[in-house]
Amino acid sequence: MSPSPAIDRKGLSAAIASYVLWGVFPLYWVMLKHVPSLQIIAHRIIWCAVFVVGWLVLREGSRWLRQALARPRVGGLLLLSALLISFNWGVYIWAVTNGRVVEASLGYFINPLVNVLIGVLVLGERLNRAQWTAVAFAAAGVLWLAFLHGDPPWIALALALSFACYGLIRKTAHVDAIPGLAIESLFLLLPALAWLAWEQYRGVAAFLDGDVGSDVLLVVGGALTALPLIGFAYGARRIPYSLVGILQYISPTLQLLTGVLLLGEAFSGSQAVGFALIWIALALYATDGWRRARRQPLRAAREHVAGEVPAQDGAAPPR
Numbered sequence: 534m535s536p537s538p539a540i541d542r543k544g545l546s547a548a549i550a551s552y553v554l555w556g557v558f559p560l561y562w563v564m565l566k567h568v569p570s571l572q573i574i575a576h577r578i579i580w581c582a583v584f585v586v587g588w589l590v591l592r593e594g595s596r597w598l599r600q601a602l603a604r605p606r607v608g609g610l611l612l613l614s615a616l617l618i619s620f621n622w623g624v625y626i627w628a629v630t631n632g633r634v635v636e637a638s639l640g641y642f643i644n645p646l647v648n649v650l651i652g653v654l655v656l657g658e659r660l661n662r663a664q665w666t667a668v669a670f671a672a673a674g675v676l677w678l679a680f681l682h683g684d685p686p687w688i689a690l691a692l693a694l695s696f697a698c699y700g701l702i703r704k705t706a707h708v709d710a711i712p713g714l715a716i717e718s719l720f721l722l723l724p725a726l727a728w729l730a731w732e733q734y735r736g737v738a739a740f741l742d743g744d745v746g747s748d749v750l751l752v753v754g755g756a757l758t759a760l761p762l763i764g765f766a767y768g769a770r771r772i773p774y775s776l777v778g779i780l781q782y783i784s785p786t787l788q789l790l791t792g793v794l795l796l797g798e799a800f801s802g803s804q805a806v807g808f809a810l811i812w813i814a815l816a817l818y819a820t821d822g823w824r825r826a827r828r829q830p831l832r833a834a835r836e837h838v839a840g841e842v843p844a845q846d847g848a849a850p851p852r
Contacts, residue, residue: 580755
């Protein structure tokens, strides 16, 4: 059996850096908590469009846009994904600027398991025993947290469901991550500009009101939206996808730690019980994925060896 290929260090570093940036984003957005959430979203869309579209145009001219929209239905799918990601950003930034980082982190902890359920309900995929057990533990954790709060953790569920549906649409759209983000930003650009113009007309716009620090944060927020996705796209192409599945938990873990240790949000022992159930679910899910990923190279190696055995009747081995 040939040894497993070495992991690309640059790809691994890019993926880890992306998840770390996503994990500490609350520290950035909380500095803008004096700015209305919808204005933050509008600026995030506008400056993300400026940076991402500008980068693609400098690199490829207009070819990237023609290639991305060449497939049928891609435009409509990206319009829908743009609406979903803007909703996701809105809920997330509202949560961060209103002291709900811990609940937001819960949304990204349960997101992989929501993806599993969507795979079953929408794509007709089948789960094995370990995966169903993981889903059961996660459901128990969410129900426990709902019991503690007196109602479901709506922020976490909204983040998880919107991002899972966004991922499903992007999976079916067949467009690369960066051009897809650029087109989504272009779809949202005019509504974002219109909203900011209306806020300016009402005299409540936060941009260019004399606070240079806030202006810089709003502009740089667009670049920070694009950079982790670019790094993730670079890394995901160069490291095993099973490793990507494990690394994705860096982000919500850092969000949780940021909320509790740096932003002073409450995290009781009762809450820890609910999170522990979800962490058990994630451990079961990740372990099952890791085992299946290890079996696939072994099966491929055995088939390769079998294929190299000379056929007894002189015929070529099957391919």
